[in-house]
Amino acid sequence: MIVEEKISAEQFQPAHIDAAKGEVIEKPSLSFWQDSWLRVRKNKxxxxxxxxxxxxxxxxxxxxxxxxxxxxxxxxxxxxxxxxIPGIEKLGIFDGTQNVGGQKVNLYEQKGIKDYYWFGTDSLGRDLFTRVWKGTRISLYIAFLAAAINMVIGVAYGAISGYYGGKVDNVMQRIIEVLSGIPDLVVVILMILILKPGILSITVALSITGWVGMARVVRGQILKLKSQEYVLAAKTLGAKDGKIIFKHLIPNMASVIIINTMFIIPSAIFFESFLSFIGLGLEAPKASLGTLIEDGYKVLRFLPYQMLFPAAILSIIMIAFNLLADGLRDALDPKMRD
Known part of the structure; x- marks a missing residue:
């Protein structure tokens, strides 16, 4: 059975289109940094x-x-x-027991100690929990110091070299080649001979050679950007060179600077830990993660916990910084966007 459907004349009328709504943007506009943050949030x-x-x-x-x-x-x-650790000791872990002569012995009960040492103690009876976090502070200081040196010296040096070019760029790049040819370890040893082992010698060593890589990256970006139209417009309007560099060029490569800085931070942490491990870092009684790992390495077979905690925290810091740097690179680099 065929059912006939009647079509009204109104359905044949053209649709009413409001021309005023044709230019309306339904999705809110986002700045570069807002869009980048949304991309970072998607990276778990x-x-x-x-x-x-x-x-x-x-x-x-x-x-x-x-x-x-x-x-x-x-x-x-x-x-x-x-x-x-209180509470957790009831689960049979971190309960103060240790194998002595093949037998499990509770050293706290044996020595009549009622205190709790969450990470244990070292050979001098010092609390490792306090020392580990104190050492983490030193390692993070070295990391952010390296980042600050790269952000200040490396960016400024590379920007000036790339912007002026010619003889200025030639001389500045020869200086960089000389500095990059000197191993960082040699610089640290020279600083130790002049000063003494400690944070100061590491700080001076990082200040001498730590910014070379960033300067080269920034110079390459400046050479690419200084021929853009907005730079020519700024010169036409009478803007000074310093204003063009620090107000127009450097902000336009902020993403590149941030990405490279984030990759430099774990390298600086490892560099300090390596120096401390081979005995060129901090002097006792100060501690960093490197010195704590070096102390724990000596008794690794018998007291593995003395190396376990500082090594675990150092590994977490380095892996976290690298993963965060990868996420920022994917979010900030236009070439990495989908």
Whole structure:
């Protein structure tokens, strides 16, 4: 059975289009940084790394003050105690027990110690929890110092070299070639001979050679950007060279600077830890993650926890910074966008 459907004459009328709504943008406009942040949020690895880094930075400052132990308080009667954490000890882990002569012994009960040492103690009876977070603070200081040196010296040097070009660029690049030809380890040893082992010698060494890589990257970007129309317009309007460099050119390559800085930070942390591990870092009683790993390495077979905690925190910091740098590169680099 065929049902006839009647079509009214109104359905044949042309649709009414409001010309005023034709230019309306339904989706809100986003700036470059807002769009980049949305892209970073989609990267779960970068967000988890950012959260971990924030927690580690907070613990580096508040961790040494959580308990009443000083980072250099020595008590030989409490030396080499294994980790003991209240509450968790009931689960059979971090309960203060240790294998001695093939038998599981609770050293806290054996020595009559009622205190809790969450990360255990070292050979001098110092609390490792306090020392680990104190060492994390030193390592993070070196990392952010390297970032600051690259952001200030490296960016300014590379921008000036690339913008002026000619003889200025030729002389400045020869200086960079001389500095890059000197190994960082040699520079640190020279600073130790002139000064003494410690943060100051590492700081001076980073200030001498740590910015070379960033300067080369910035110079290459400046050579590409200085021929753009907006630079020519600024020159036509009478803008000075300094204003063109720091107000027009550098802001336009902020993403490149941020990405390279984020990759430099874990390298600086590893560099400081390596120096401390081979004995060219901090002097006792100060501690960094490198010195703590070096101390724990000596007793790794018998007291593995003394190396486990600083090595784990160092690994988390380096992996988190690398994952965050990858996320920022994907979000900020136009070539990496889908």
């Amino acid at each position: 690895g970068a967000i988890v790394s950012l959260v971990l880094l924030v927690l580690l930075i907070l613990m580096a400052f508040i961790g040494p003050h959580i308990n009443h132990y000083g980072f250099n308080n020595q008590n030989l009667t409490k030396s080499n105690l294994p980790p003991r």
